[in-house]
Amino acid sequence: MRSPASEKLGIIRLLEGSHLRAKRRLDRLGIPTFYRWYDRSLALGEAGLEVRKPHPGRVWTRSPDEIREGIECRALDETELSPRERVLRFTDTERHFASEALVYPILKAHDLIASRAFVVIKAIDEIRDKTKRPNQMWQTDFASLKITGRGWSSLGTILDDVSRAFVAWKLCTTLKARDVTDTPELALAASGCDSGRSGTSRGCHPTTAPATSPAI
Template identity: 30%
Template sequence: MPWAEVSTMSLRHEFVLLSLKAGANVAELCRRFGVSRKTGYKWRERFLHGGPSALEDRSRRPRRSPKRTPAPVRTAVIELRRRRRWGGRKIHHRLHALGHRHVPAPSTISGILKRHGLIDPSESLKHQPLRRFERAQPNELWQMDFKGHFAIGTGRCHPLTVLDDHSRYSMALRACGNERGITVQQALTATFRCYGLPEQMLMDNGSPWGSDAEHVLTPLTVWLIRLGIRVAHIRPFHPQTQGKDERFHRSLEVEVIQRQCFRNLSHCQRHFDRWRDIYNLERPHESLQMQVPAQRYRPSTRAFPEHLPAIEYGLGDQVRQVQDHGALSFKGRWFRISKALRGYPVALRPTTELSQWQVFFCNQCVATIDLRHPRARS
């Protein structure tokens, strides 16, 4: 049994004084004080050679630590953490990439960070590993969203982010002054010219890519569909469907936005561009087996057309034009489709259900109509 926690020094001193008396039974004293005979004799010897002060606990730290992390490496670890806010595994791989010799293990790096107060244990518990899903190839799916806006010297900044699902490569990180469709379209045009077109884009149900379940199409998503990009929306109140982009937003918040007071949008964009390069080219990604996104990404082979292609349908399609109020006439009935499609031709194709027809705009099914009910289902 160990010494009692209260007045440990006084108990040791009392034990030693009693054991040094003539005729003292040391073994019996050890039993009564709840220590082993080895421990009891140890304290007797220390007291005889050093007096009461020798009864204090001594440091168990080894006199030599031949495998101790060198001071320059510890400094590099701390500097990377303060600049990038990365964890042990990312710092380990980054130090290797920078050519450091004798890079410590990720667990050792985490220990260095904890000893210097750079890791909050409560925060670590929040970041548990999740089951991840990703597309098999780059450009199969891009995730797009606005990160929450924040105040700057001249108003507010609305960061627009576009991320490749397979590689986590950031195609766009734009400091926008608003969340209007024309603003997003201009940003996407520059992105498409650089990286080509994806097969599909995933976004939430908010403006400017959709307002609610009844109005999933907007002028912006109509433009994307005309480019041959399939448009998908997450289920309402399920932001985890865009988990990769949400995680990107968290890193952006911690590593950039919280660290600066921005004067204007240009000031924001300079910091965004600098951090985006670090994210794509330097920052190891745990879900990519510690590769950087640039190692897994390649541009799309589908080039951006400077002029929108003509809308064409098959010979067997029933083609109708969506009217100004967002509805079309078919078999003597009106069906509301979407105001975003007014003036555009759409194709109606039968389904296995005799009364139901699918409505296609270009190559995407945008609604299903039922002849028994004059209402379209998106």
């Protein structure tokens, strides 16, 4: 937290009237910038002790004003070009490099950026077909893992939608079709279900009655 000018001036007056050496007094107060305060107070008085807001100097990545004005004039003349097309056209004709990050805010300031066509898709508040018992629906997923000394492997898992317990899992060194089909087969064997149907975005549905105690 920066000290106000009045507090800085009070510290200066305190040190001026102290019988202790300035360095010893400053060490006790813990003020490493005192001499800069003192020099500014001698030159400008209390106004020199006001908190000065930091301001950046010259931004070396900023393009010259004449380049920015040239881009702006061309953008107003050829409004159909996109920011990327504008960059390529300007670089080819003016022999001066300009980035898309420079052109985009100029076009946006003059409302020359066309809105992208998009369709709003609203998610439903809750799932319509809710599961009510174990083994009614499973969720499957495959993740790539890097194991030290072994390399990359794929972990296939089957998760029960109700109990949130792992029905089966398999660690594979490849991700072939057989590796993918083995994981549901392991889950069917562990749960006691005969078969299942898949193909939906919500998981695999066993077709037989649920097992009495789902396997983890």
